[in-house]
Amino acid sequence: MGKMLDPKRLMSARQERHRRRRRRQLRPRNSEGAKRTRYSVPSLPEEIWCHIHSLMSFKDAARAACVSRAFRHSWRCHPNLICCIGILGSDFINKFDRIMKNHSGIGINFPCSLLADGRASSMRHLYLGNCGFHPTINLDLRNLTRLHLINVQLLLGESLRMKRLSLHYPDAMYYAHAKLPSNAPNLETLTLECSTDKMVDTPILPSKFLHLKCLTIDHTIISSSPAYNYLYLVYFLDACPSLETFLLGISQNHMEHDSIIGDSSHMRQMPGHRHDNLRSVEITGFYSAKSLIELTCYILDNTVALKYLTLDTTRGFFSCSTGEHDRCFPMDKIMITEANRAVLAIQTYIERKVPSTVKLNVVKPCSRCHAVESYL
Numbered sequence: 001m002g003k004m005l006d007p008k009r010l011m012s013a014r015q016e017r018h019r020r021r022r023r024r025q026l027r028p029r030n031s032e033g034a035k036r037t038r039y040s041v042p043s044l045p046e047e048i049w050c051h052i053h054s055l056m057s058f059k060d061a062a063r064a065a066c067v068s069r070a071f072r073h074s075w076r077c078h079p080n081l082i083c084c085i086g087i088l089g090s091d092f093i094n095k096f097d098r099i100m101k102n103h104s105g106i107g108i109n110f111p112c113s114l115l116a117d118g119r120a121s122s123m124r125h126l127y128l129g130n131c132g133f134h135p136t137i138n139l140d141l142r143n144l145t146r147l148h149l150i151n152v153q154l155l156l157g158e159s160l161r162m163k164r165l166s167l168h169y170p171d172a173m174y175y176a177h178a179k180l181p182s183n184a185p186n187l188e189t190l191t192l193e194c195s196t197d198k199m200v201d202t203p204i205l206p207s208k209f210l211h212l213k214c215l216t217i218d219h220t221i222i223s224s225s226p227a228y229n230y231l232y233l234v235y236f237l238d239a240c241p242s243l244e245t246f247l248l249g250i251s252q253n254h255m256e257h258d259s260i261i262g263d264s265s266h267m268r269q270m271p272g273h274r275h276d277n278l279r280s281v282e283i284t285g286f287y288s289a290k291s292l293i294e295l296t297c298y299i300l301d302n303t304v305a306l307k308y309l310t311l312d313t314t315r316g317f318f319s320c321s322t323g324e325h326d327r328c329f330p331m332d333k334i335m336i337t338e339a340n341r342a343v344l345a346i347q348t349y350i351e352r353k354v355p356s357t358v359k360l361n362v363v364k365p366c367s368r369c370h371a372v373e374s375y376l
Contacts, residue, residue: 128152129168166191173217177204177236188213195220201232204239206273213277214245221252230291234270234298237278244277246299249316250285250292260290260345267349268294273302280308284316288341293349300353309354311346312363313339320369328369339365 056064121140129150141147145161147154150168153175163186167175172194182205190212209215215236221228237243267290281299286292296311317329331339343364354360 128154162187164189166193168193170194170196173200173219177202180208182208186211189216190214191216191218193218193220199229199232200235201229202235204235206239206241209240209243211242212240213242214247215240215243216247216249218249219251221250228289228291230289230295231268231270231298233295237275237299238273241273241275242277243275245280246278246282248281248283250283250287251315252285252287258290259288259341260293260349261288261341263290267297270294270298275299275303276305278303279305281306282308282310282312284312284314286311286313286342286346287338288345293345296350297353300350300355300358306358308359308361310361310363311342311350313342313346314363314365316363320366328366331365331370336365336370339370 118140121143123141123144125146126141126144127148129148129152131152143161146164147162148166148168153169165180165187168191169175172192174194174196176190176192177200187209188211190209192215194217217233217236233248237246278299283292283296296309300306300309314331315329315335319328320326343362346362351360
């Protein structure tokens with residue numbers, strides 16, 4: 001008869017084989033893999049790592065980011081950034097700037113008290129976008145030279161050194177007209193990006209933008225109302241006696257407007273000032289609205305130094321003519337039809353007013369990329 005095996009020894013042998021098999025499965029195949037196994041962190045979804053970091057202090061989260069690439073990415077989602085000289089040490093401004101650039105941008109609570117007691121007076125540039133900024137203290141921004149606001153409304157006090165100002169929110173044009181203080185004597189560049197049908201239909205103090213050299217207005221028409229009157233922009237031009245460059249960008253989702261094509265009424269004229277310094281005017285998204293034709297004619301009638309006039313009947317985006325793109329920015333049939341109307345309006349009402357000293361550049365839809373029959 002065969003020899004009986006001890007059940008305990010048999011079970012022990014099976015367990016040992018199982019342990020050896022498990023060790024072989026877990027053992028790295030090369031030394032590089034061994035290093036990864038030794039120092040690796042659990043494979044967890046990014047959302048979990050972000051949550052873990054949200055529970056850590058700012059200082060501990062930053063330290064963890066120094067030892068792991070995974071930590072380095074997820075700590076950018078830390079919701080509470082508490083920065084002070086005690087944490088960051090010397091060179092506070094540069095370190096804080098790097099932290100802000102590396103943050104994912106999901107939301108930052110910035111205590112306005114950091115700008116109290118005159119500390120804001122050292123700022124030169126300020127960029128605020130898509131945030132709720134409601135300081136309960138008066139900010140001393142007397143040395144600010146550049147301010148860029150996107151969907152943020154900020155009441156400015158004395159801004160004696162302000163040179164560049166950009167306002168991007170629906171009522172930016174109204175704010176510049178009614179609420180922007182006149183005590184920014186060094187303001188040279190003003191950019192207004194707005195999306196409203198509210199018109200500035202009252203004169204502006206002629207000396208409000210005394211030294212302004214470049215005015216950019218990007219206007220998005222969000223409704224189908226045909227009542228927007230671009231001729232009222234004369235009030236802005238009259239408030240800028242030193243203006244050299246005027247850029248007007250128009251974007252609209254609806255093509256319903258009072259076209260000058262087929263309109264037998266007389267052209268309106270606005271009393272205004274002569275603009276002795278205006279040298280370059282560019283209107284992008286130019287279309288056949290009567291008030292836009294009237295504004296262009298006003299500019300031609302009241303400038304003596306104008307050198308360049310560009311009327312772009314497209315949306316002003318990329319074009320195949322530059323060689324950087326195979327095709328122009330797409331335009332639907334309605335847009336192309338309106339662009340052709342705009343070209344006809346330019347030929348009928350504007351070209352005859354352009355003096356020989358002015359270079360007129362009319363940008364038309366590309367015949368290759370926008371080959372659609374013209375419906376006038």
